[in-house]
Amino acid sequence: MKLPQRISLVRCTLSLDRTLILGVLNVTPDSFSDGGEWIEVDRAVARGLEMRAQGADIIDVGGESTRPGADAVSEEEERRRVIPVIERLGGLVSIDTSKASVAEAALRAGAQIVNDVTSLRDPRMAQVIARAEAAVILMHMKGTPRTMQKKPMYHEVVSDICDFLRRRAKRALSAGIPRDRIVVDPGIGFGKRPEHNLEILRRLGEFRRLGFPICVGTSRKSFIGHVLGREVHERVFGTAATVAASVLKGAHLVRVHDVPEMVDVARMCDRLK
Numbered sequence: 001m002k003l004p005q006r007i008s009l010v011r012c013t014l015s016l017d018r019t020l021i022l023g024v025l026n027v028t029p030d031s032f033s034d035g036g037e038w039i040e041v042d043r044a045v046a047r048g049l050e051m052r053a054q055g056a057d058i059i060d061v062g063g064e065s066t067r068p069g070a071d072a073v074s075e076e077e078e079r080r081r082v083i084p085v086i087e088r089l090g091g092l093v094s095i096d097t098s099k100a101s102v103a104e105a106a107l108r109a110g111a112q113i114v115n116d117v118t119s120l121r122d123p124r125m126a127q128v129i130a131r132a133e134a135a136v137i138l139m140h141m142k143g144t145p146r147t148m149q150k151k152p153m154y155h156e157v158v159s160d161i162c163d164f165l166r167r168r169a170k171r172a173l174s175a176g177i178p179r180d181r182i183v184v185d186p187g188i189g190f191g192k193r194p195e196h197n198l199e200i201l202r203r204l205g206e207f208r209r210l211g212f213p214i215c216v217g218t219s220r221k222s223f224i225g226h227v228l229g230r231e232v233h234e235r236v237f238g239t240a241a242t243v244a245a246s247v248l249k250g251a252h253l254v255r256v257h258d259v260p261e262m263v264d265v266a267r268m269c270d271r272l273k
């Protein structure tokens with residue numbers, strides 16, 4: 001299937017002729033690598049602007065941690081965390097949420113992309129995105145953050161994930177989200193053992209068959225710690241290796257915490273493709 005050349009958003013168009021950088025902004029007390037750092041609105045906005053100045057194309061704002069075992073957050077609390085930040089940040093923002101009501105408020109506040117780690121599990125989500133003419137990132141997760149790392153098993157990891165993403169993309173299309181506003185993501189670390197994550201990255205090219213741009217989020221994740229024996233803040237070089245592999249194997253977007261470093265990695269790999 002032919003891949004769209006761009007992602008069409010309400011107020012701009014993103015060309016896919018170079019890798020796009022999503023800068024992670026977790027407005028949470030408990031995210032696995034930056035929990036508590038950006039929980040105050042002023043600090044969060046300053047961090048978003050800093051990442052943008054460092055070369056992030058999109059700021060991915062999230063108000064609920066999805067780390068393994070994380071507690072769920074109420075809709076009100078999630079909205080309270082993210083909406084003031086989105087309003088003040090302006091520019092190109094994605095909202096990292098699995099709740100339709102939070103997505104709706106975020107899109108009203110100026111976000112143009114919904115990054116849904118549950119791929120439209122909330123029955124209202126597809127309709128909310130379609131109505132706002134927003135784009136969506138459909139990510140694969142096995143189970144929920146509370147259960148996902150309890151012995152995840154696959155028949156065949158890459159084809160199982162591709163089948164899931166194909167079904168969710170179909171759901172998005174039938175809800176009226178056009179093809180050039182859909183991105184897919186294999187969900188590194190979400191219900192996957194270290195070997196599964198490595199296998200997904202080695203075979204990332206196979207996801208191109210789905211016909212949608214591919215987003216990959218490896219940044220600082222535990223499979224890097226598992227391979228290198230490094231703590232979360234010692235994983236920048238490990239992250240760089242996985243970002244390089246992702247870009248060279250066909251990722252169109254990479255979701256990262258260490259923006260200036262990964263901008264360099266992505267720009268270099270773009271030239272090597």
Ligand code: HH2
Pocket residue numbers: 024026028030031032033062064065066067096115116117137139185187188215216217218255
């Ligand atoms: N990973 C995380 C959160 N959102 N979204 C997409 N599309 N892809 C990912 O791989 C992805 C994601 C987890 O990382 P982080 O936000 O840093 O941690 P936490 O969930 O603890 O807030």
